[in-house]
Amino acid sequence: MKALTFQRYGKSPGLGMTERPRPVPKPDELLVEVHAAGLNPIDNMLMTGAFKPVVKLGLPATVGSDVAGVVVEVGSRVTRFKPGDAVFASVFDLDRGTLADYVAVPEAVAAPKPANLDFVQAASVPMVGLTAWQALKERIGLRAGQKVFIPAGSGGIGTFAIQLAKVLGASVATTTSTRNVDFVRGLGADEVVDYKQQQFQDVLRDYDAVLGTVKGEVIEQSVGILKPGGRIASLVGPLDAAFARTRGLNVLLRIVFGLMSRKILRLAGKRGVAYSFLFVHPDGGQLAEIGALLESGRLRPVIDKVFPFEQATDALAYLAQGRARGKVVVRLR
Known part of the structure; x- marks a missing residue:
């Protein structure tokens, strides 16, 4: 599968598209086909090594923390989701990334995608x-x-x-x-x-x-x-x-x-x-409560710009300028 990865920490992290094995979900995980991935400033900061003592990543690392997509496979202990379900989640600090064709998502951090949001809108929310x-x-x-x-x-x-x-x-x-x-x-x-x-x-x-x-x-x-x-x-x-x-x-x-x-x-x-x-942690229960507020219209996503997957590096560069009004999202499907 295609994934946007970086090879090393520092000013020249070796950021680019690579081929990586499709993840195999563990018993408590979902395999999610990524439709959109929201970007956050921490995505750029992690590549600099600024959080290296705190956030442990195996290099090369796939970039991205926010995801919205469709479940294609579930582990043997998963009970709340099934293949075909639309979900959204943050996988921040879990040593995996979302700017890829697929990502394995622990069931505990996933929530049903709000029905009134498309995948791009949903991907802008988790973090x-x-x-x-x-x-x-x-x-x-x-x-x-x-x-x-x-x-x-x-x-x-x-x-x-x-x-x-x-x-x-x-x-x-x-x-x-x-x-x-x-x-x-x-x-x-x-x-x-x-x-x-x-x-x-x-x-x-x-x-x-x-x-x-x-x-x-x-x-x-x-x-x-x-x-x-x-x-x-x-x-x-x-x-x-x-x-x-x-x-x-x-x-x-x-x-x-x-x-x-x-x-x-x-x-x-x-x-x-x-x-x-405060360091945010993924939580599917909280995300489900946020999803209910989104479905009710009491909260709404705000998106500045959407980039295609092929321009994901441009999306990160745009985010780094600090001028976005709302969120920057990469659309994969």
Whole structure:
């Protein structure tokens, strides 16, 4: 089967189309014929080696984490799916990729494809949907009536997280460029800061939570807009010692991550707020709940651009520019 793989970590990862054996599903896995694969910034970051100590991949590795497709074979212990079923899933951190003709998907991380979405739309959802769900519902515990700041509202995670926060009954603030102000308002954002005109820390006050989606000073500046007792769940770092412990990483990495997060933890402590780094994990049950919200129309996928499989490397390059409004998806069938 054809697959988009990279051979090594670094600036020249040897990215390209290769022939790989068709996967053989284990007893608890589905073999899925891939119809579409959604792209995420982590797909490019993994090739650089930035997450090499954390995410273990066998090289050469197939690129991609999000998939929507049709089950063609099931393992002997699979009970919830059968050949012919349309499914979607994230296989992030499971040492396999979705930019391929077929992918083996553990039954526990798969969910039925929402009936009202096509395969491209469904493939755009898993990682951003699960990330928003795990950050807002689980880590932050966002409740109706609270205020949450979600920077970069027009990006892949921002477009979904804004919608989910509104479903949870929260008030949402975001940042975006001038051209996207009306776009993010249409997603449900209550307060929109045009970062070309204003600094969010000069405008926003007394927020309950921040979803960290932008690297650098934004995370530190976000501390100042929170109430005492507020929470920051960061998707972009800095990594912290608590994350290292949950991953079972060695003592050296725990120390390194502790040093990396020392400044933000000090700032948060002075303000009386909590900081944590969040690493998304695949979860078919959560994805099924997200799918129900998609079917009801309370959530909707936002897609910027669709590329054919033959142009998958162009799709990754386009995503790396950081200008996509919503998700970038590769169509295989």
